Amino acid sequence: MKFFKIILFLASIYFVQSETEQVCESGKYPPDPTTSFVPTYVVNLDLPPSQRWLELSRKYEKPLRTLVTYIKQFVLEFSPKLQKLIDLIDNKLGLVADSLPQPYGEEIKGIANATNIELGELVLYNIFYEVFTLCTSIVGEDSSGKMYHARNLDFGLFLGWDIKNDTWVISELLRPLIMNINYTKGGELKYKTVTFFGFVGLITGVKPNAFSVSVNERFNSNGGYIGLFEWFLDINRNQAWTTLVARDCFENDDMDFNHVVKTLANTPLIAPVYYIIGGPEKQQGAVVTRDRGKAVDVWQLGTNNTWFIAETNYDHWKKPLIIDDRITPCNRCMDKLGKENMSFEGLFNVLSSKPVLNKLTVYSALIEPKSGRLETYIQFCPTPCDPF
Secondary structure, three states, X not given: OHXXXXXXXXXXXXXXXXXXXXXXXXXXXXOOHHHXXXXXXXXXXXXXXXXXXXXXXXXXXXXXXXXXXHHHHHHHXXXXXXXXXXXXXXXXXXXXXXXXXXXXXXXXXXXXXXXXOOHHHHHHHHHHHHHOEEEEEEEEEOOOOOEEEEEEXXXXXXXXXXXXXXXXXXXXHHHHHEEEXXXXXXXXXXXXXXXXXXXXXXXXXXXXXXXEEEEEEOOOOOOHHHHHHHHHOOOOOOOEOHHHHHHHHHHOOOOOHHHHHHHHHHOOEOOOEEEEEEOOOOOOEEEEEEOOOOEEEEEEOOHHHOOEEEEOOXXXXXXXXXOOOOHHHHHHHHHHHOHHHOOHHHHHHHHOOXXXXXXXXXXXXXXXXXXXXXXXXXXXXXXXXXXX
């Protein structure tokens, strides 16, 4: 019955989108700080991995537990028989933490110990971001050649709709967990990320005067679930987790824009993905379209005289799914903005234009790769608004 309802829901989306007026917004920046503020914290890389998140664990244990509890309840709504699956996650999935590349497994175990949340549940929480995010990312330059990188993070599709509040439940539960993290070593800033507490990979980040990265899911038949099973069953662990290899790049002081593009284009991965990469110099922008084994395409800024490139969750040379066309409005609003008006303000207005902004959108991030400036804002999409 639930599956049938989902099909009906999807079938109605096309008609909802066709009736929603698509407007390139203006005057949205800066947003109201009372609803959009994202806190910034420091994670000290000099500490042992198991201790790096202790202080934040005490502060964010309650909202993280609320999210994990909801996911379990949602699973059981489909069938009480799935309790066996939850028991398996609690009792067995935690063992996967020991197989993860270090220091990430130890960081997850440290959070589990500090919050008293089952280790298997936190491993699953981290896995979700490997295979289940919808996003919009943009990288481009202004008329002087100054580089910018921006993204909307959309998450929570099909994980429960709150009819009363007209929104996705998971999206609502994630917003209190959004934070900026400044990673330091030896008292010096190494890099910045935007994350959800409890997640140790990297989906949005910048290393000042070096590069920036955002990660978007890519739909593919040879998808992340196959890679996950290969990892869990120890069939193939000579492949990288998409968000952990991204963070590896930031941990490596020898990495620059070109090295990051090559690394993220060539490293075998658990899941197909898009890596959107920015650099501090003119025309340093790229979208790396990944299969699990290798890059399918590397789309460079400047190709065909482009001053920006944008990516959602579909190959840029193909048409997007008819019920999920965010890229056409995004490109239209960027063209209307123009190279001469490229700025945090202009980008935020584009990211706030429906359906680039939709009910799944939980935050917008604005980045200057050269200076390392990073601004993050919690986002809400008022009704009427596309579900995704």
